[in-house]
Amino acid sequence: MDRVTEQELSVWRLFIQTHSKIIEKIEGDLAEEKRVPLSTYDVLIELFEAPGRKLRLGDLTKKVVLTKSGLTRLVDRMEKEGLLKREKSEEDKRGAYAVLTEAGETELRRAWPVYAKGIKTYFAKPLEEADLQALNKALEVLRQTVED
Amino acid sequence: MDRVTEQELSVWRLFIQTHSKIIEKIEGDLAEEKRVPLSTYDVLIELFEAPGRKLRLGDLTKKVVLTKSGLTRLVDRMEKEGLLKREKSEEDKRGAYAVLTEAGETELRRAWPVYAKGIKTYFAKPLEEADLQALNKALEVLRQTVED
Numbered sequence: 001m002d003r004v005t006e007q008e009l010s011v012w013r014l015f016i017q018t019h020s021k022i023i024e025k026i027e028g029d030l031a032e033e034k035r036v037p038l039s040t041y042d043v044l045i046e047l048f049e050a051p052g053r054k055l056r057l058g059d060l061t062k063k064v065v066l067t068k069s070g071l072t073r074l075v076d077r078m079e080k081e082g083l084l085k086r087e088k089s090e091e092d093k094r095g096a097y098a099v100l101t102e103a104g105e106t107e108l109r110r111a112w113p114v115y116a117k118g119i120k121t122y123f124a125k126p127l128e129e130a131d132l133q134a135l136n137k138a139l140e141v142l143r144q145t146v147e148d
Numbered sequence: 149m150d151r152v153t154e155q156e157l158s159v160w161r162l163f164i165q166t167h168s169k170i171i172e173k174i175e176g177d178l179a180e181e182k183r184v185p186l187s188t189y190d191v192l193i194e195l196f197e198a199p200g201r202k203l204r205l206g207d208l209t210k211k212v213v214l215t216k217s218g219l220t221r222l223v224d225r226m227e228k229e230g231l232l233k234r235e236k237s238e239e240d241k242r243g244a245y246a247v248l249t250e251a252g253e254t255e256l257r258r259a260w261p262v263y264a265k266g267i268k269t270y271f272a273k274p275l276e277e278a279d280l281q282a283l284n285k286a287l288e289v290l291r292q293t294v295e296d
């Protein structure tokens with residue numbers, strides 16, 4: 001295995017730093033507008049898109065993008081806030097479902113415009129069409145590499 | 149403000165998903181080799197690179213990339229594990245420093261080869277030179293946008 005070069009390491013650092021900064025900016029906007037944070041949004045959107053608007057906790061962990069560790073704590077907090085409820089599985093014993101509530105759907109819809117504006121402002125708009133295409137191409141290659 | 153387009157949203161999703169998957173892969177490798185997780189690595193490297201190998205907690209929060217929220221808990225855990233120690237500031241009252249310990253430096257050095265191999269395998273190697281350049285260019289544009 002070849003060693004990682006200075007240039008590769010520099011692009012990697014830029015990748016994780018830029019990701020972090022954009023997420024931070026969007027989090028700031030959501031907090032300012034008193035909307036749910038991105039980690040909560042991430043759970044809400046996965047539940048919203050799931051059949052029956054519910055997912056087993058194990059499946060939820062696989063799907064969320066921002067908070068893999070600490071997801072149980074996050075789900076607990078969201079349950080307390082009424083954004084989801086837990087439901088026991090009737091078919092088998094393999095643990096509970098998280099189910100989207102109406103309040104959860106409301107918060108999802110309230111957060112989206114702020115989140116969308118952030119994606120536009122900090123990510124899409126600064127990039128020229130060619131940059132966006134190139135970014136897409138590079139990310140597609142990486143996704144194919146890491147997908148099992 | 150224009151609305152975010154389908155294509156822009158799709159590249160954004162690819163960006164956060166790919167980031168998440170690569171981080172997950174590297175975390176898996178580190179866990180398998182019984183090395184410190186990336187969040188810990190992130191704190192250790194910032195302390196290692198700081199003058200006197202110490203940082204105020206507030207400055208540490210600004211510098212780390214992976215765990216902004218929950219950093220206090222992480223620092224507590226790392227102190228218990230002996231990877232850093234807290235030191236009161238003598239010059240002023242604005243809170244404590246986190247200081248790298250020898251054990252912390254040892255774990256940093258032990259983790260690096262596994263981390264570096266992950267960067268090579270999941271990020272650098274799959275990309276052709278042109279893709280890496282294009283990615284670098286797009287990320288530079290984004291970094292300039294989000295930096296204050």
